[in-house]
Amino acid sequence: MSKTYTSIGKAEKKIDALALATGSRRFVDDFELKDCLHCKLIYSPHAFADIIKIDESPALAMDGVVDVLSYKNTPQILHTSAGQGFPEPSPYDQYLFDKVVRFAGDRVAMVVAESPAIAETAAKKVKIAYKLRKALFDPERAMDADAPKLHGKECYTPIGAAYDPQRNLAAEVDLGFGDLKEGEEAADIVIDETYKAHYGSHCAIEPHSVKTYFDDEGRLVILASTQVPFHVRRIVARVCEFPLAKIRVIKPRIGGGFGGKQEVLLEPLAALVSIRHKRPARLVLSREEVFRNSRTRHPVRVRLRSGVKKDGTITFLEMDSLLNSGAYGSHALTVLSNCGSKVLPLLNKIENMHFLGRSVYTNLPVGGAYRGYGATQGYFALNQHLDILCRRLDIDLPEYIKKHHIREGETSKIFEALGEGKTGVQQFVNSCKLDECIDICTREIGWYGKRDKKIRSGDKVRGVGLAVAMQGSGIPLVDMAAASMKMNEDGSFNLDIGATDIGTGSDTVLAQIAAEVLNVDLDAMIVLSSDTDRTPFDVGAYASSTTYISGRAVRKCAEKILEQIIGVAAEMLETSSDKLKLSHAGVKDPASGKRIGYPEICQYAMYSANQFQIQAVASEFVEESPPPFIAQAVEVEVDTVTGAVQVLKLVSAVDCGQAINPKLAEGQIEGAAVNGISYAMTEEYIFSGNGRMINSSFKNYKIPTAADLPEMKTVVVPSHEPSGPFGAKSVGEIGINCPMPAIANAIYDAVGVRLYEAPFTPEKVYRAIRKQQEVQ
């Protein structure tokens, strides 16, 4: 595609950048509400217990305490907190407040008071008596006959997926093709290894926050730090038994989500307070609460068994994934599915394949959506597995991947067999520049020259590692997005979108798409997003869908507007539409040489003849989910005295189709890469013997500082996805998938120890090196 664009591919400034920098645009907690009530949740210290008694009276006796909510006085409606499309693919297994607590951090009650300080103090005064039950912490034991059962028979899945609370089974996927036995017979060697991806927190800098109030028309307004405003409205209406028509959800500016805010956790609680007391309510979590009580990355144990011929051909591949869902099954089925469906198609030439996935309940923190969404966990296993395979057969890893990965025009049986929680959709890959990505990585990291060289300085040894991945662009046949536009008489346009900018820059990217279609400057677009009263529907910011699906909706909508503009221009110029050409913010008749600007056209349509409002609505619903591709390479230095690993350099090369805004695309990749390095190197949930997270603060749960980060090189490889808006695919999630396996592979390259479980702390690396020395 050699088309020249006016807006696409330009590194436009984020349209909210200045307002954010000056502090004029607000986050949830910046909205001052008069007479606001403050809420403080009370959590269970026990992993599994029945609540015998809640005595609110000492708290209620305090000056300034207004209410205490618990199962006693709140609607008891089974639901899932997962903010997904309806009906949700996650099991209905939770109440707002329950009589049973299922993890240390499960909510028990909520104090409502006149100030945060009173709420804090009062929360400590509520007396709660528990009867302890034996808890379940080991996911491997969850399905044992004698394992404690977390949930009762009343729980169910609204989509009728495999689900059995009697066996602690939150979800199950079992599928395959070909014949494993045949594959095994054809193999020269069998590689059978198990990899473990661990708990992680999203660490969005803005914690989960919500404020609610009744507006002057008596409607309930919910200001929420959310990725899914329309799902919030639907779920609040259902679980609070309050009419949907009376709820308006507004998403202001958001300080990051990464999946953590694709969860409807706080909104119903604040809403209930406003409904009960007809006053504004505020509920903002502390960092400790975000760690312990919100949602996490699901830990997944992945066993990969593969048969390989001497030439490297994989004769069979078996993936067995055990996902620890924690106490509730939020996203348990879909994250599990993606662990296979976003990973296995990469090696589409394998003829015999099987995927068994199980999600089980344990009395530990609850998993949820998190950037990468199962693919991160799956690729941690697959990329190490390929490194092991290549080392055993003495094959060059980059060349091996280039030979075996899915290519343009090809498909994978997995696409059709496995979707997000149900069967998938057959699709062919129409754009794949993974070879280019791999070449950039090997060149930039100096692969040939460093690999296997174990370059030493003193006690420190260097190594290099590589990993690759694909993701998707939205959920095909499930996700829908809509846009609405109207034209104003100065030639500006209102662009109203349900899409949810959570700091990603989607408001800017979607405005660029509309500006491109209409051939106007970006500042002609007035963007309003994520207000359930004023914008059309959109599923929200998840599944790497916004640029692709919402982008297609915006493009379609802008094209409808353009058609109307040209129609009016034809009437004004007394010619036919097909004779006219667009010129910047105007329309030209090449025959007469006459040009009329957008303001004149809109004024004509508003005031002169055959008056009407130039406006349009469009929605998109897609049947495919074109995968973006990435290769990431790292160089590490391992200190053999202390076990400390320093990542020296990280290269990311991505095929995300046409980058609508290259700067924002790079930002997404770098952000995800840092996120991935952090998950690989330091992030870790440490539990006490009774299942309580003991490092629930940034003091002890570390994410990197600038001083810890490597030199980063990010390349967006030219590519074009035919089905995408102006050739775009997704870019938000994919960059988190490779740092962890690439670093593991690099550590092996440096010191010859294989780490099947992250984070790669000095303690772990030290132990592995010592163990290896003892063996030798």
Added chain:
Amino acid sequence: MLDGYLPAKLSEALDMMAECDCIPFAGGTDLMVQHARGSGVRPCFDKTLLFVSALKELKTFDLMGKTLRIGAAVTLSELLENAATPQIFKEILRQMAAAPTRHMATLAGNICNASPAGDTLPYLYAMDAEVILQSRNETRVLPVADFITAPKRTQRKNDELLTGIRIPAAEFNVESYRKLGQRKGMSLTKASFLGLASTANGRIEDIRIALGSVAPHIVRSRKIESKLTGKNIKDIPGILQELQKDYSALIRPIDDARSTAAYRKQVSLRLIRDFLINCMLKKIP
């Protein structure tokens, strides 16, 4: 409530200390964290605060002969900026917290907080540094190593302020400091090692080894050090095992959210070995 006094002069501060039970408050970087209550809620103190960081008398920094004298209100950033601060001490300070915290935090606060993970302590122990304690009627001087009696415990009396720190001069030609944290910046210490030595003609004239975060107190043993003083460097390998055994008895770390006891112990011993073998042997002429 955050009730506090901002005395204008040291004498006023000492009067306050004598007359009411108050908490000296320097940079507040330990105190504010220790008294945090919850998000959106201000810290709460049960006693009156006495803000000492504005006292001019405690802002001094000078050399008395060869002894460095540091006022109790001098911040870590000011120490880093001062040309008289020894390089190895600067290296330690640079790895503490991050700039915004260092702009507030004081050396006196780090000492009085008396944490085995206090990063300045191994240096102060190794240098035989002293603290100056002043009350309305008395001034006394104590070695830092005696001043700190146990984790979070010091010999400071209720009416005393720590007014200054004295660090006697000493010259070293072998210096090594290693801080192990969960990451590079803004990280509390899992284990730290400081080795200082001066050698001449292949002989050890002076050697000091201190370790942080690996026992309830800073580990420094003059007895073990004396086994090395006067020895030829080339003889170290011969007694290394014995020395490591001696240190092993003193290193008594714990498991916590930052690391494990086993790792702390093994790596400390390796760092001692690394210093005695790799750093020292280089000094054989």
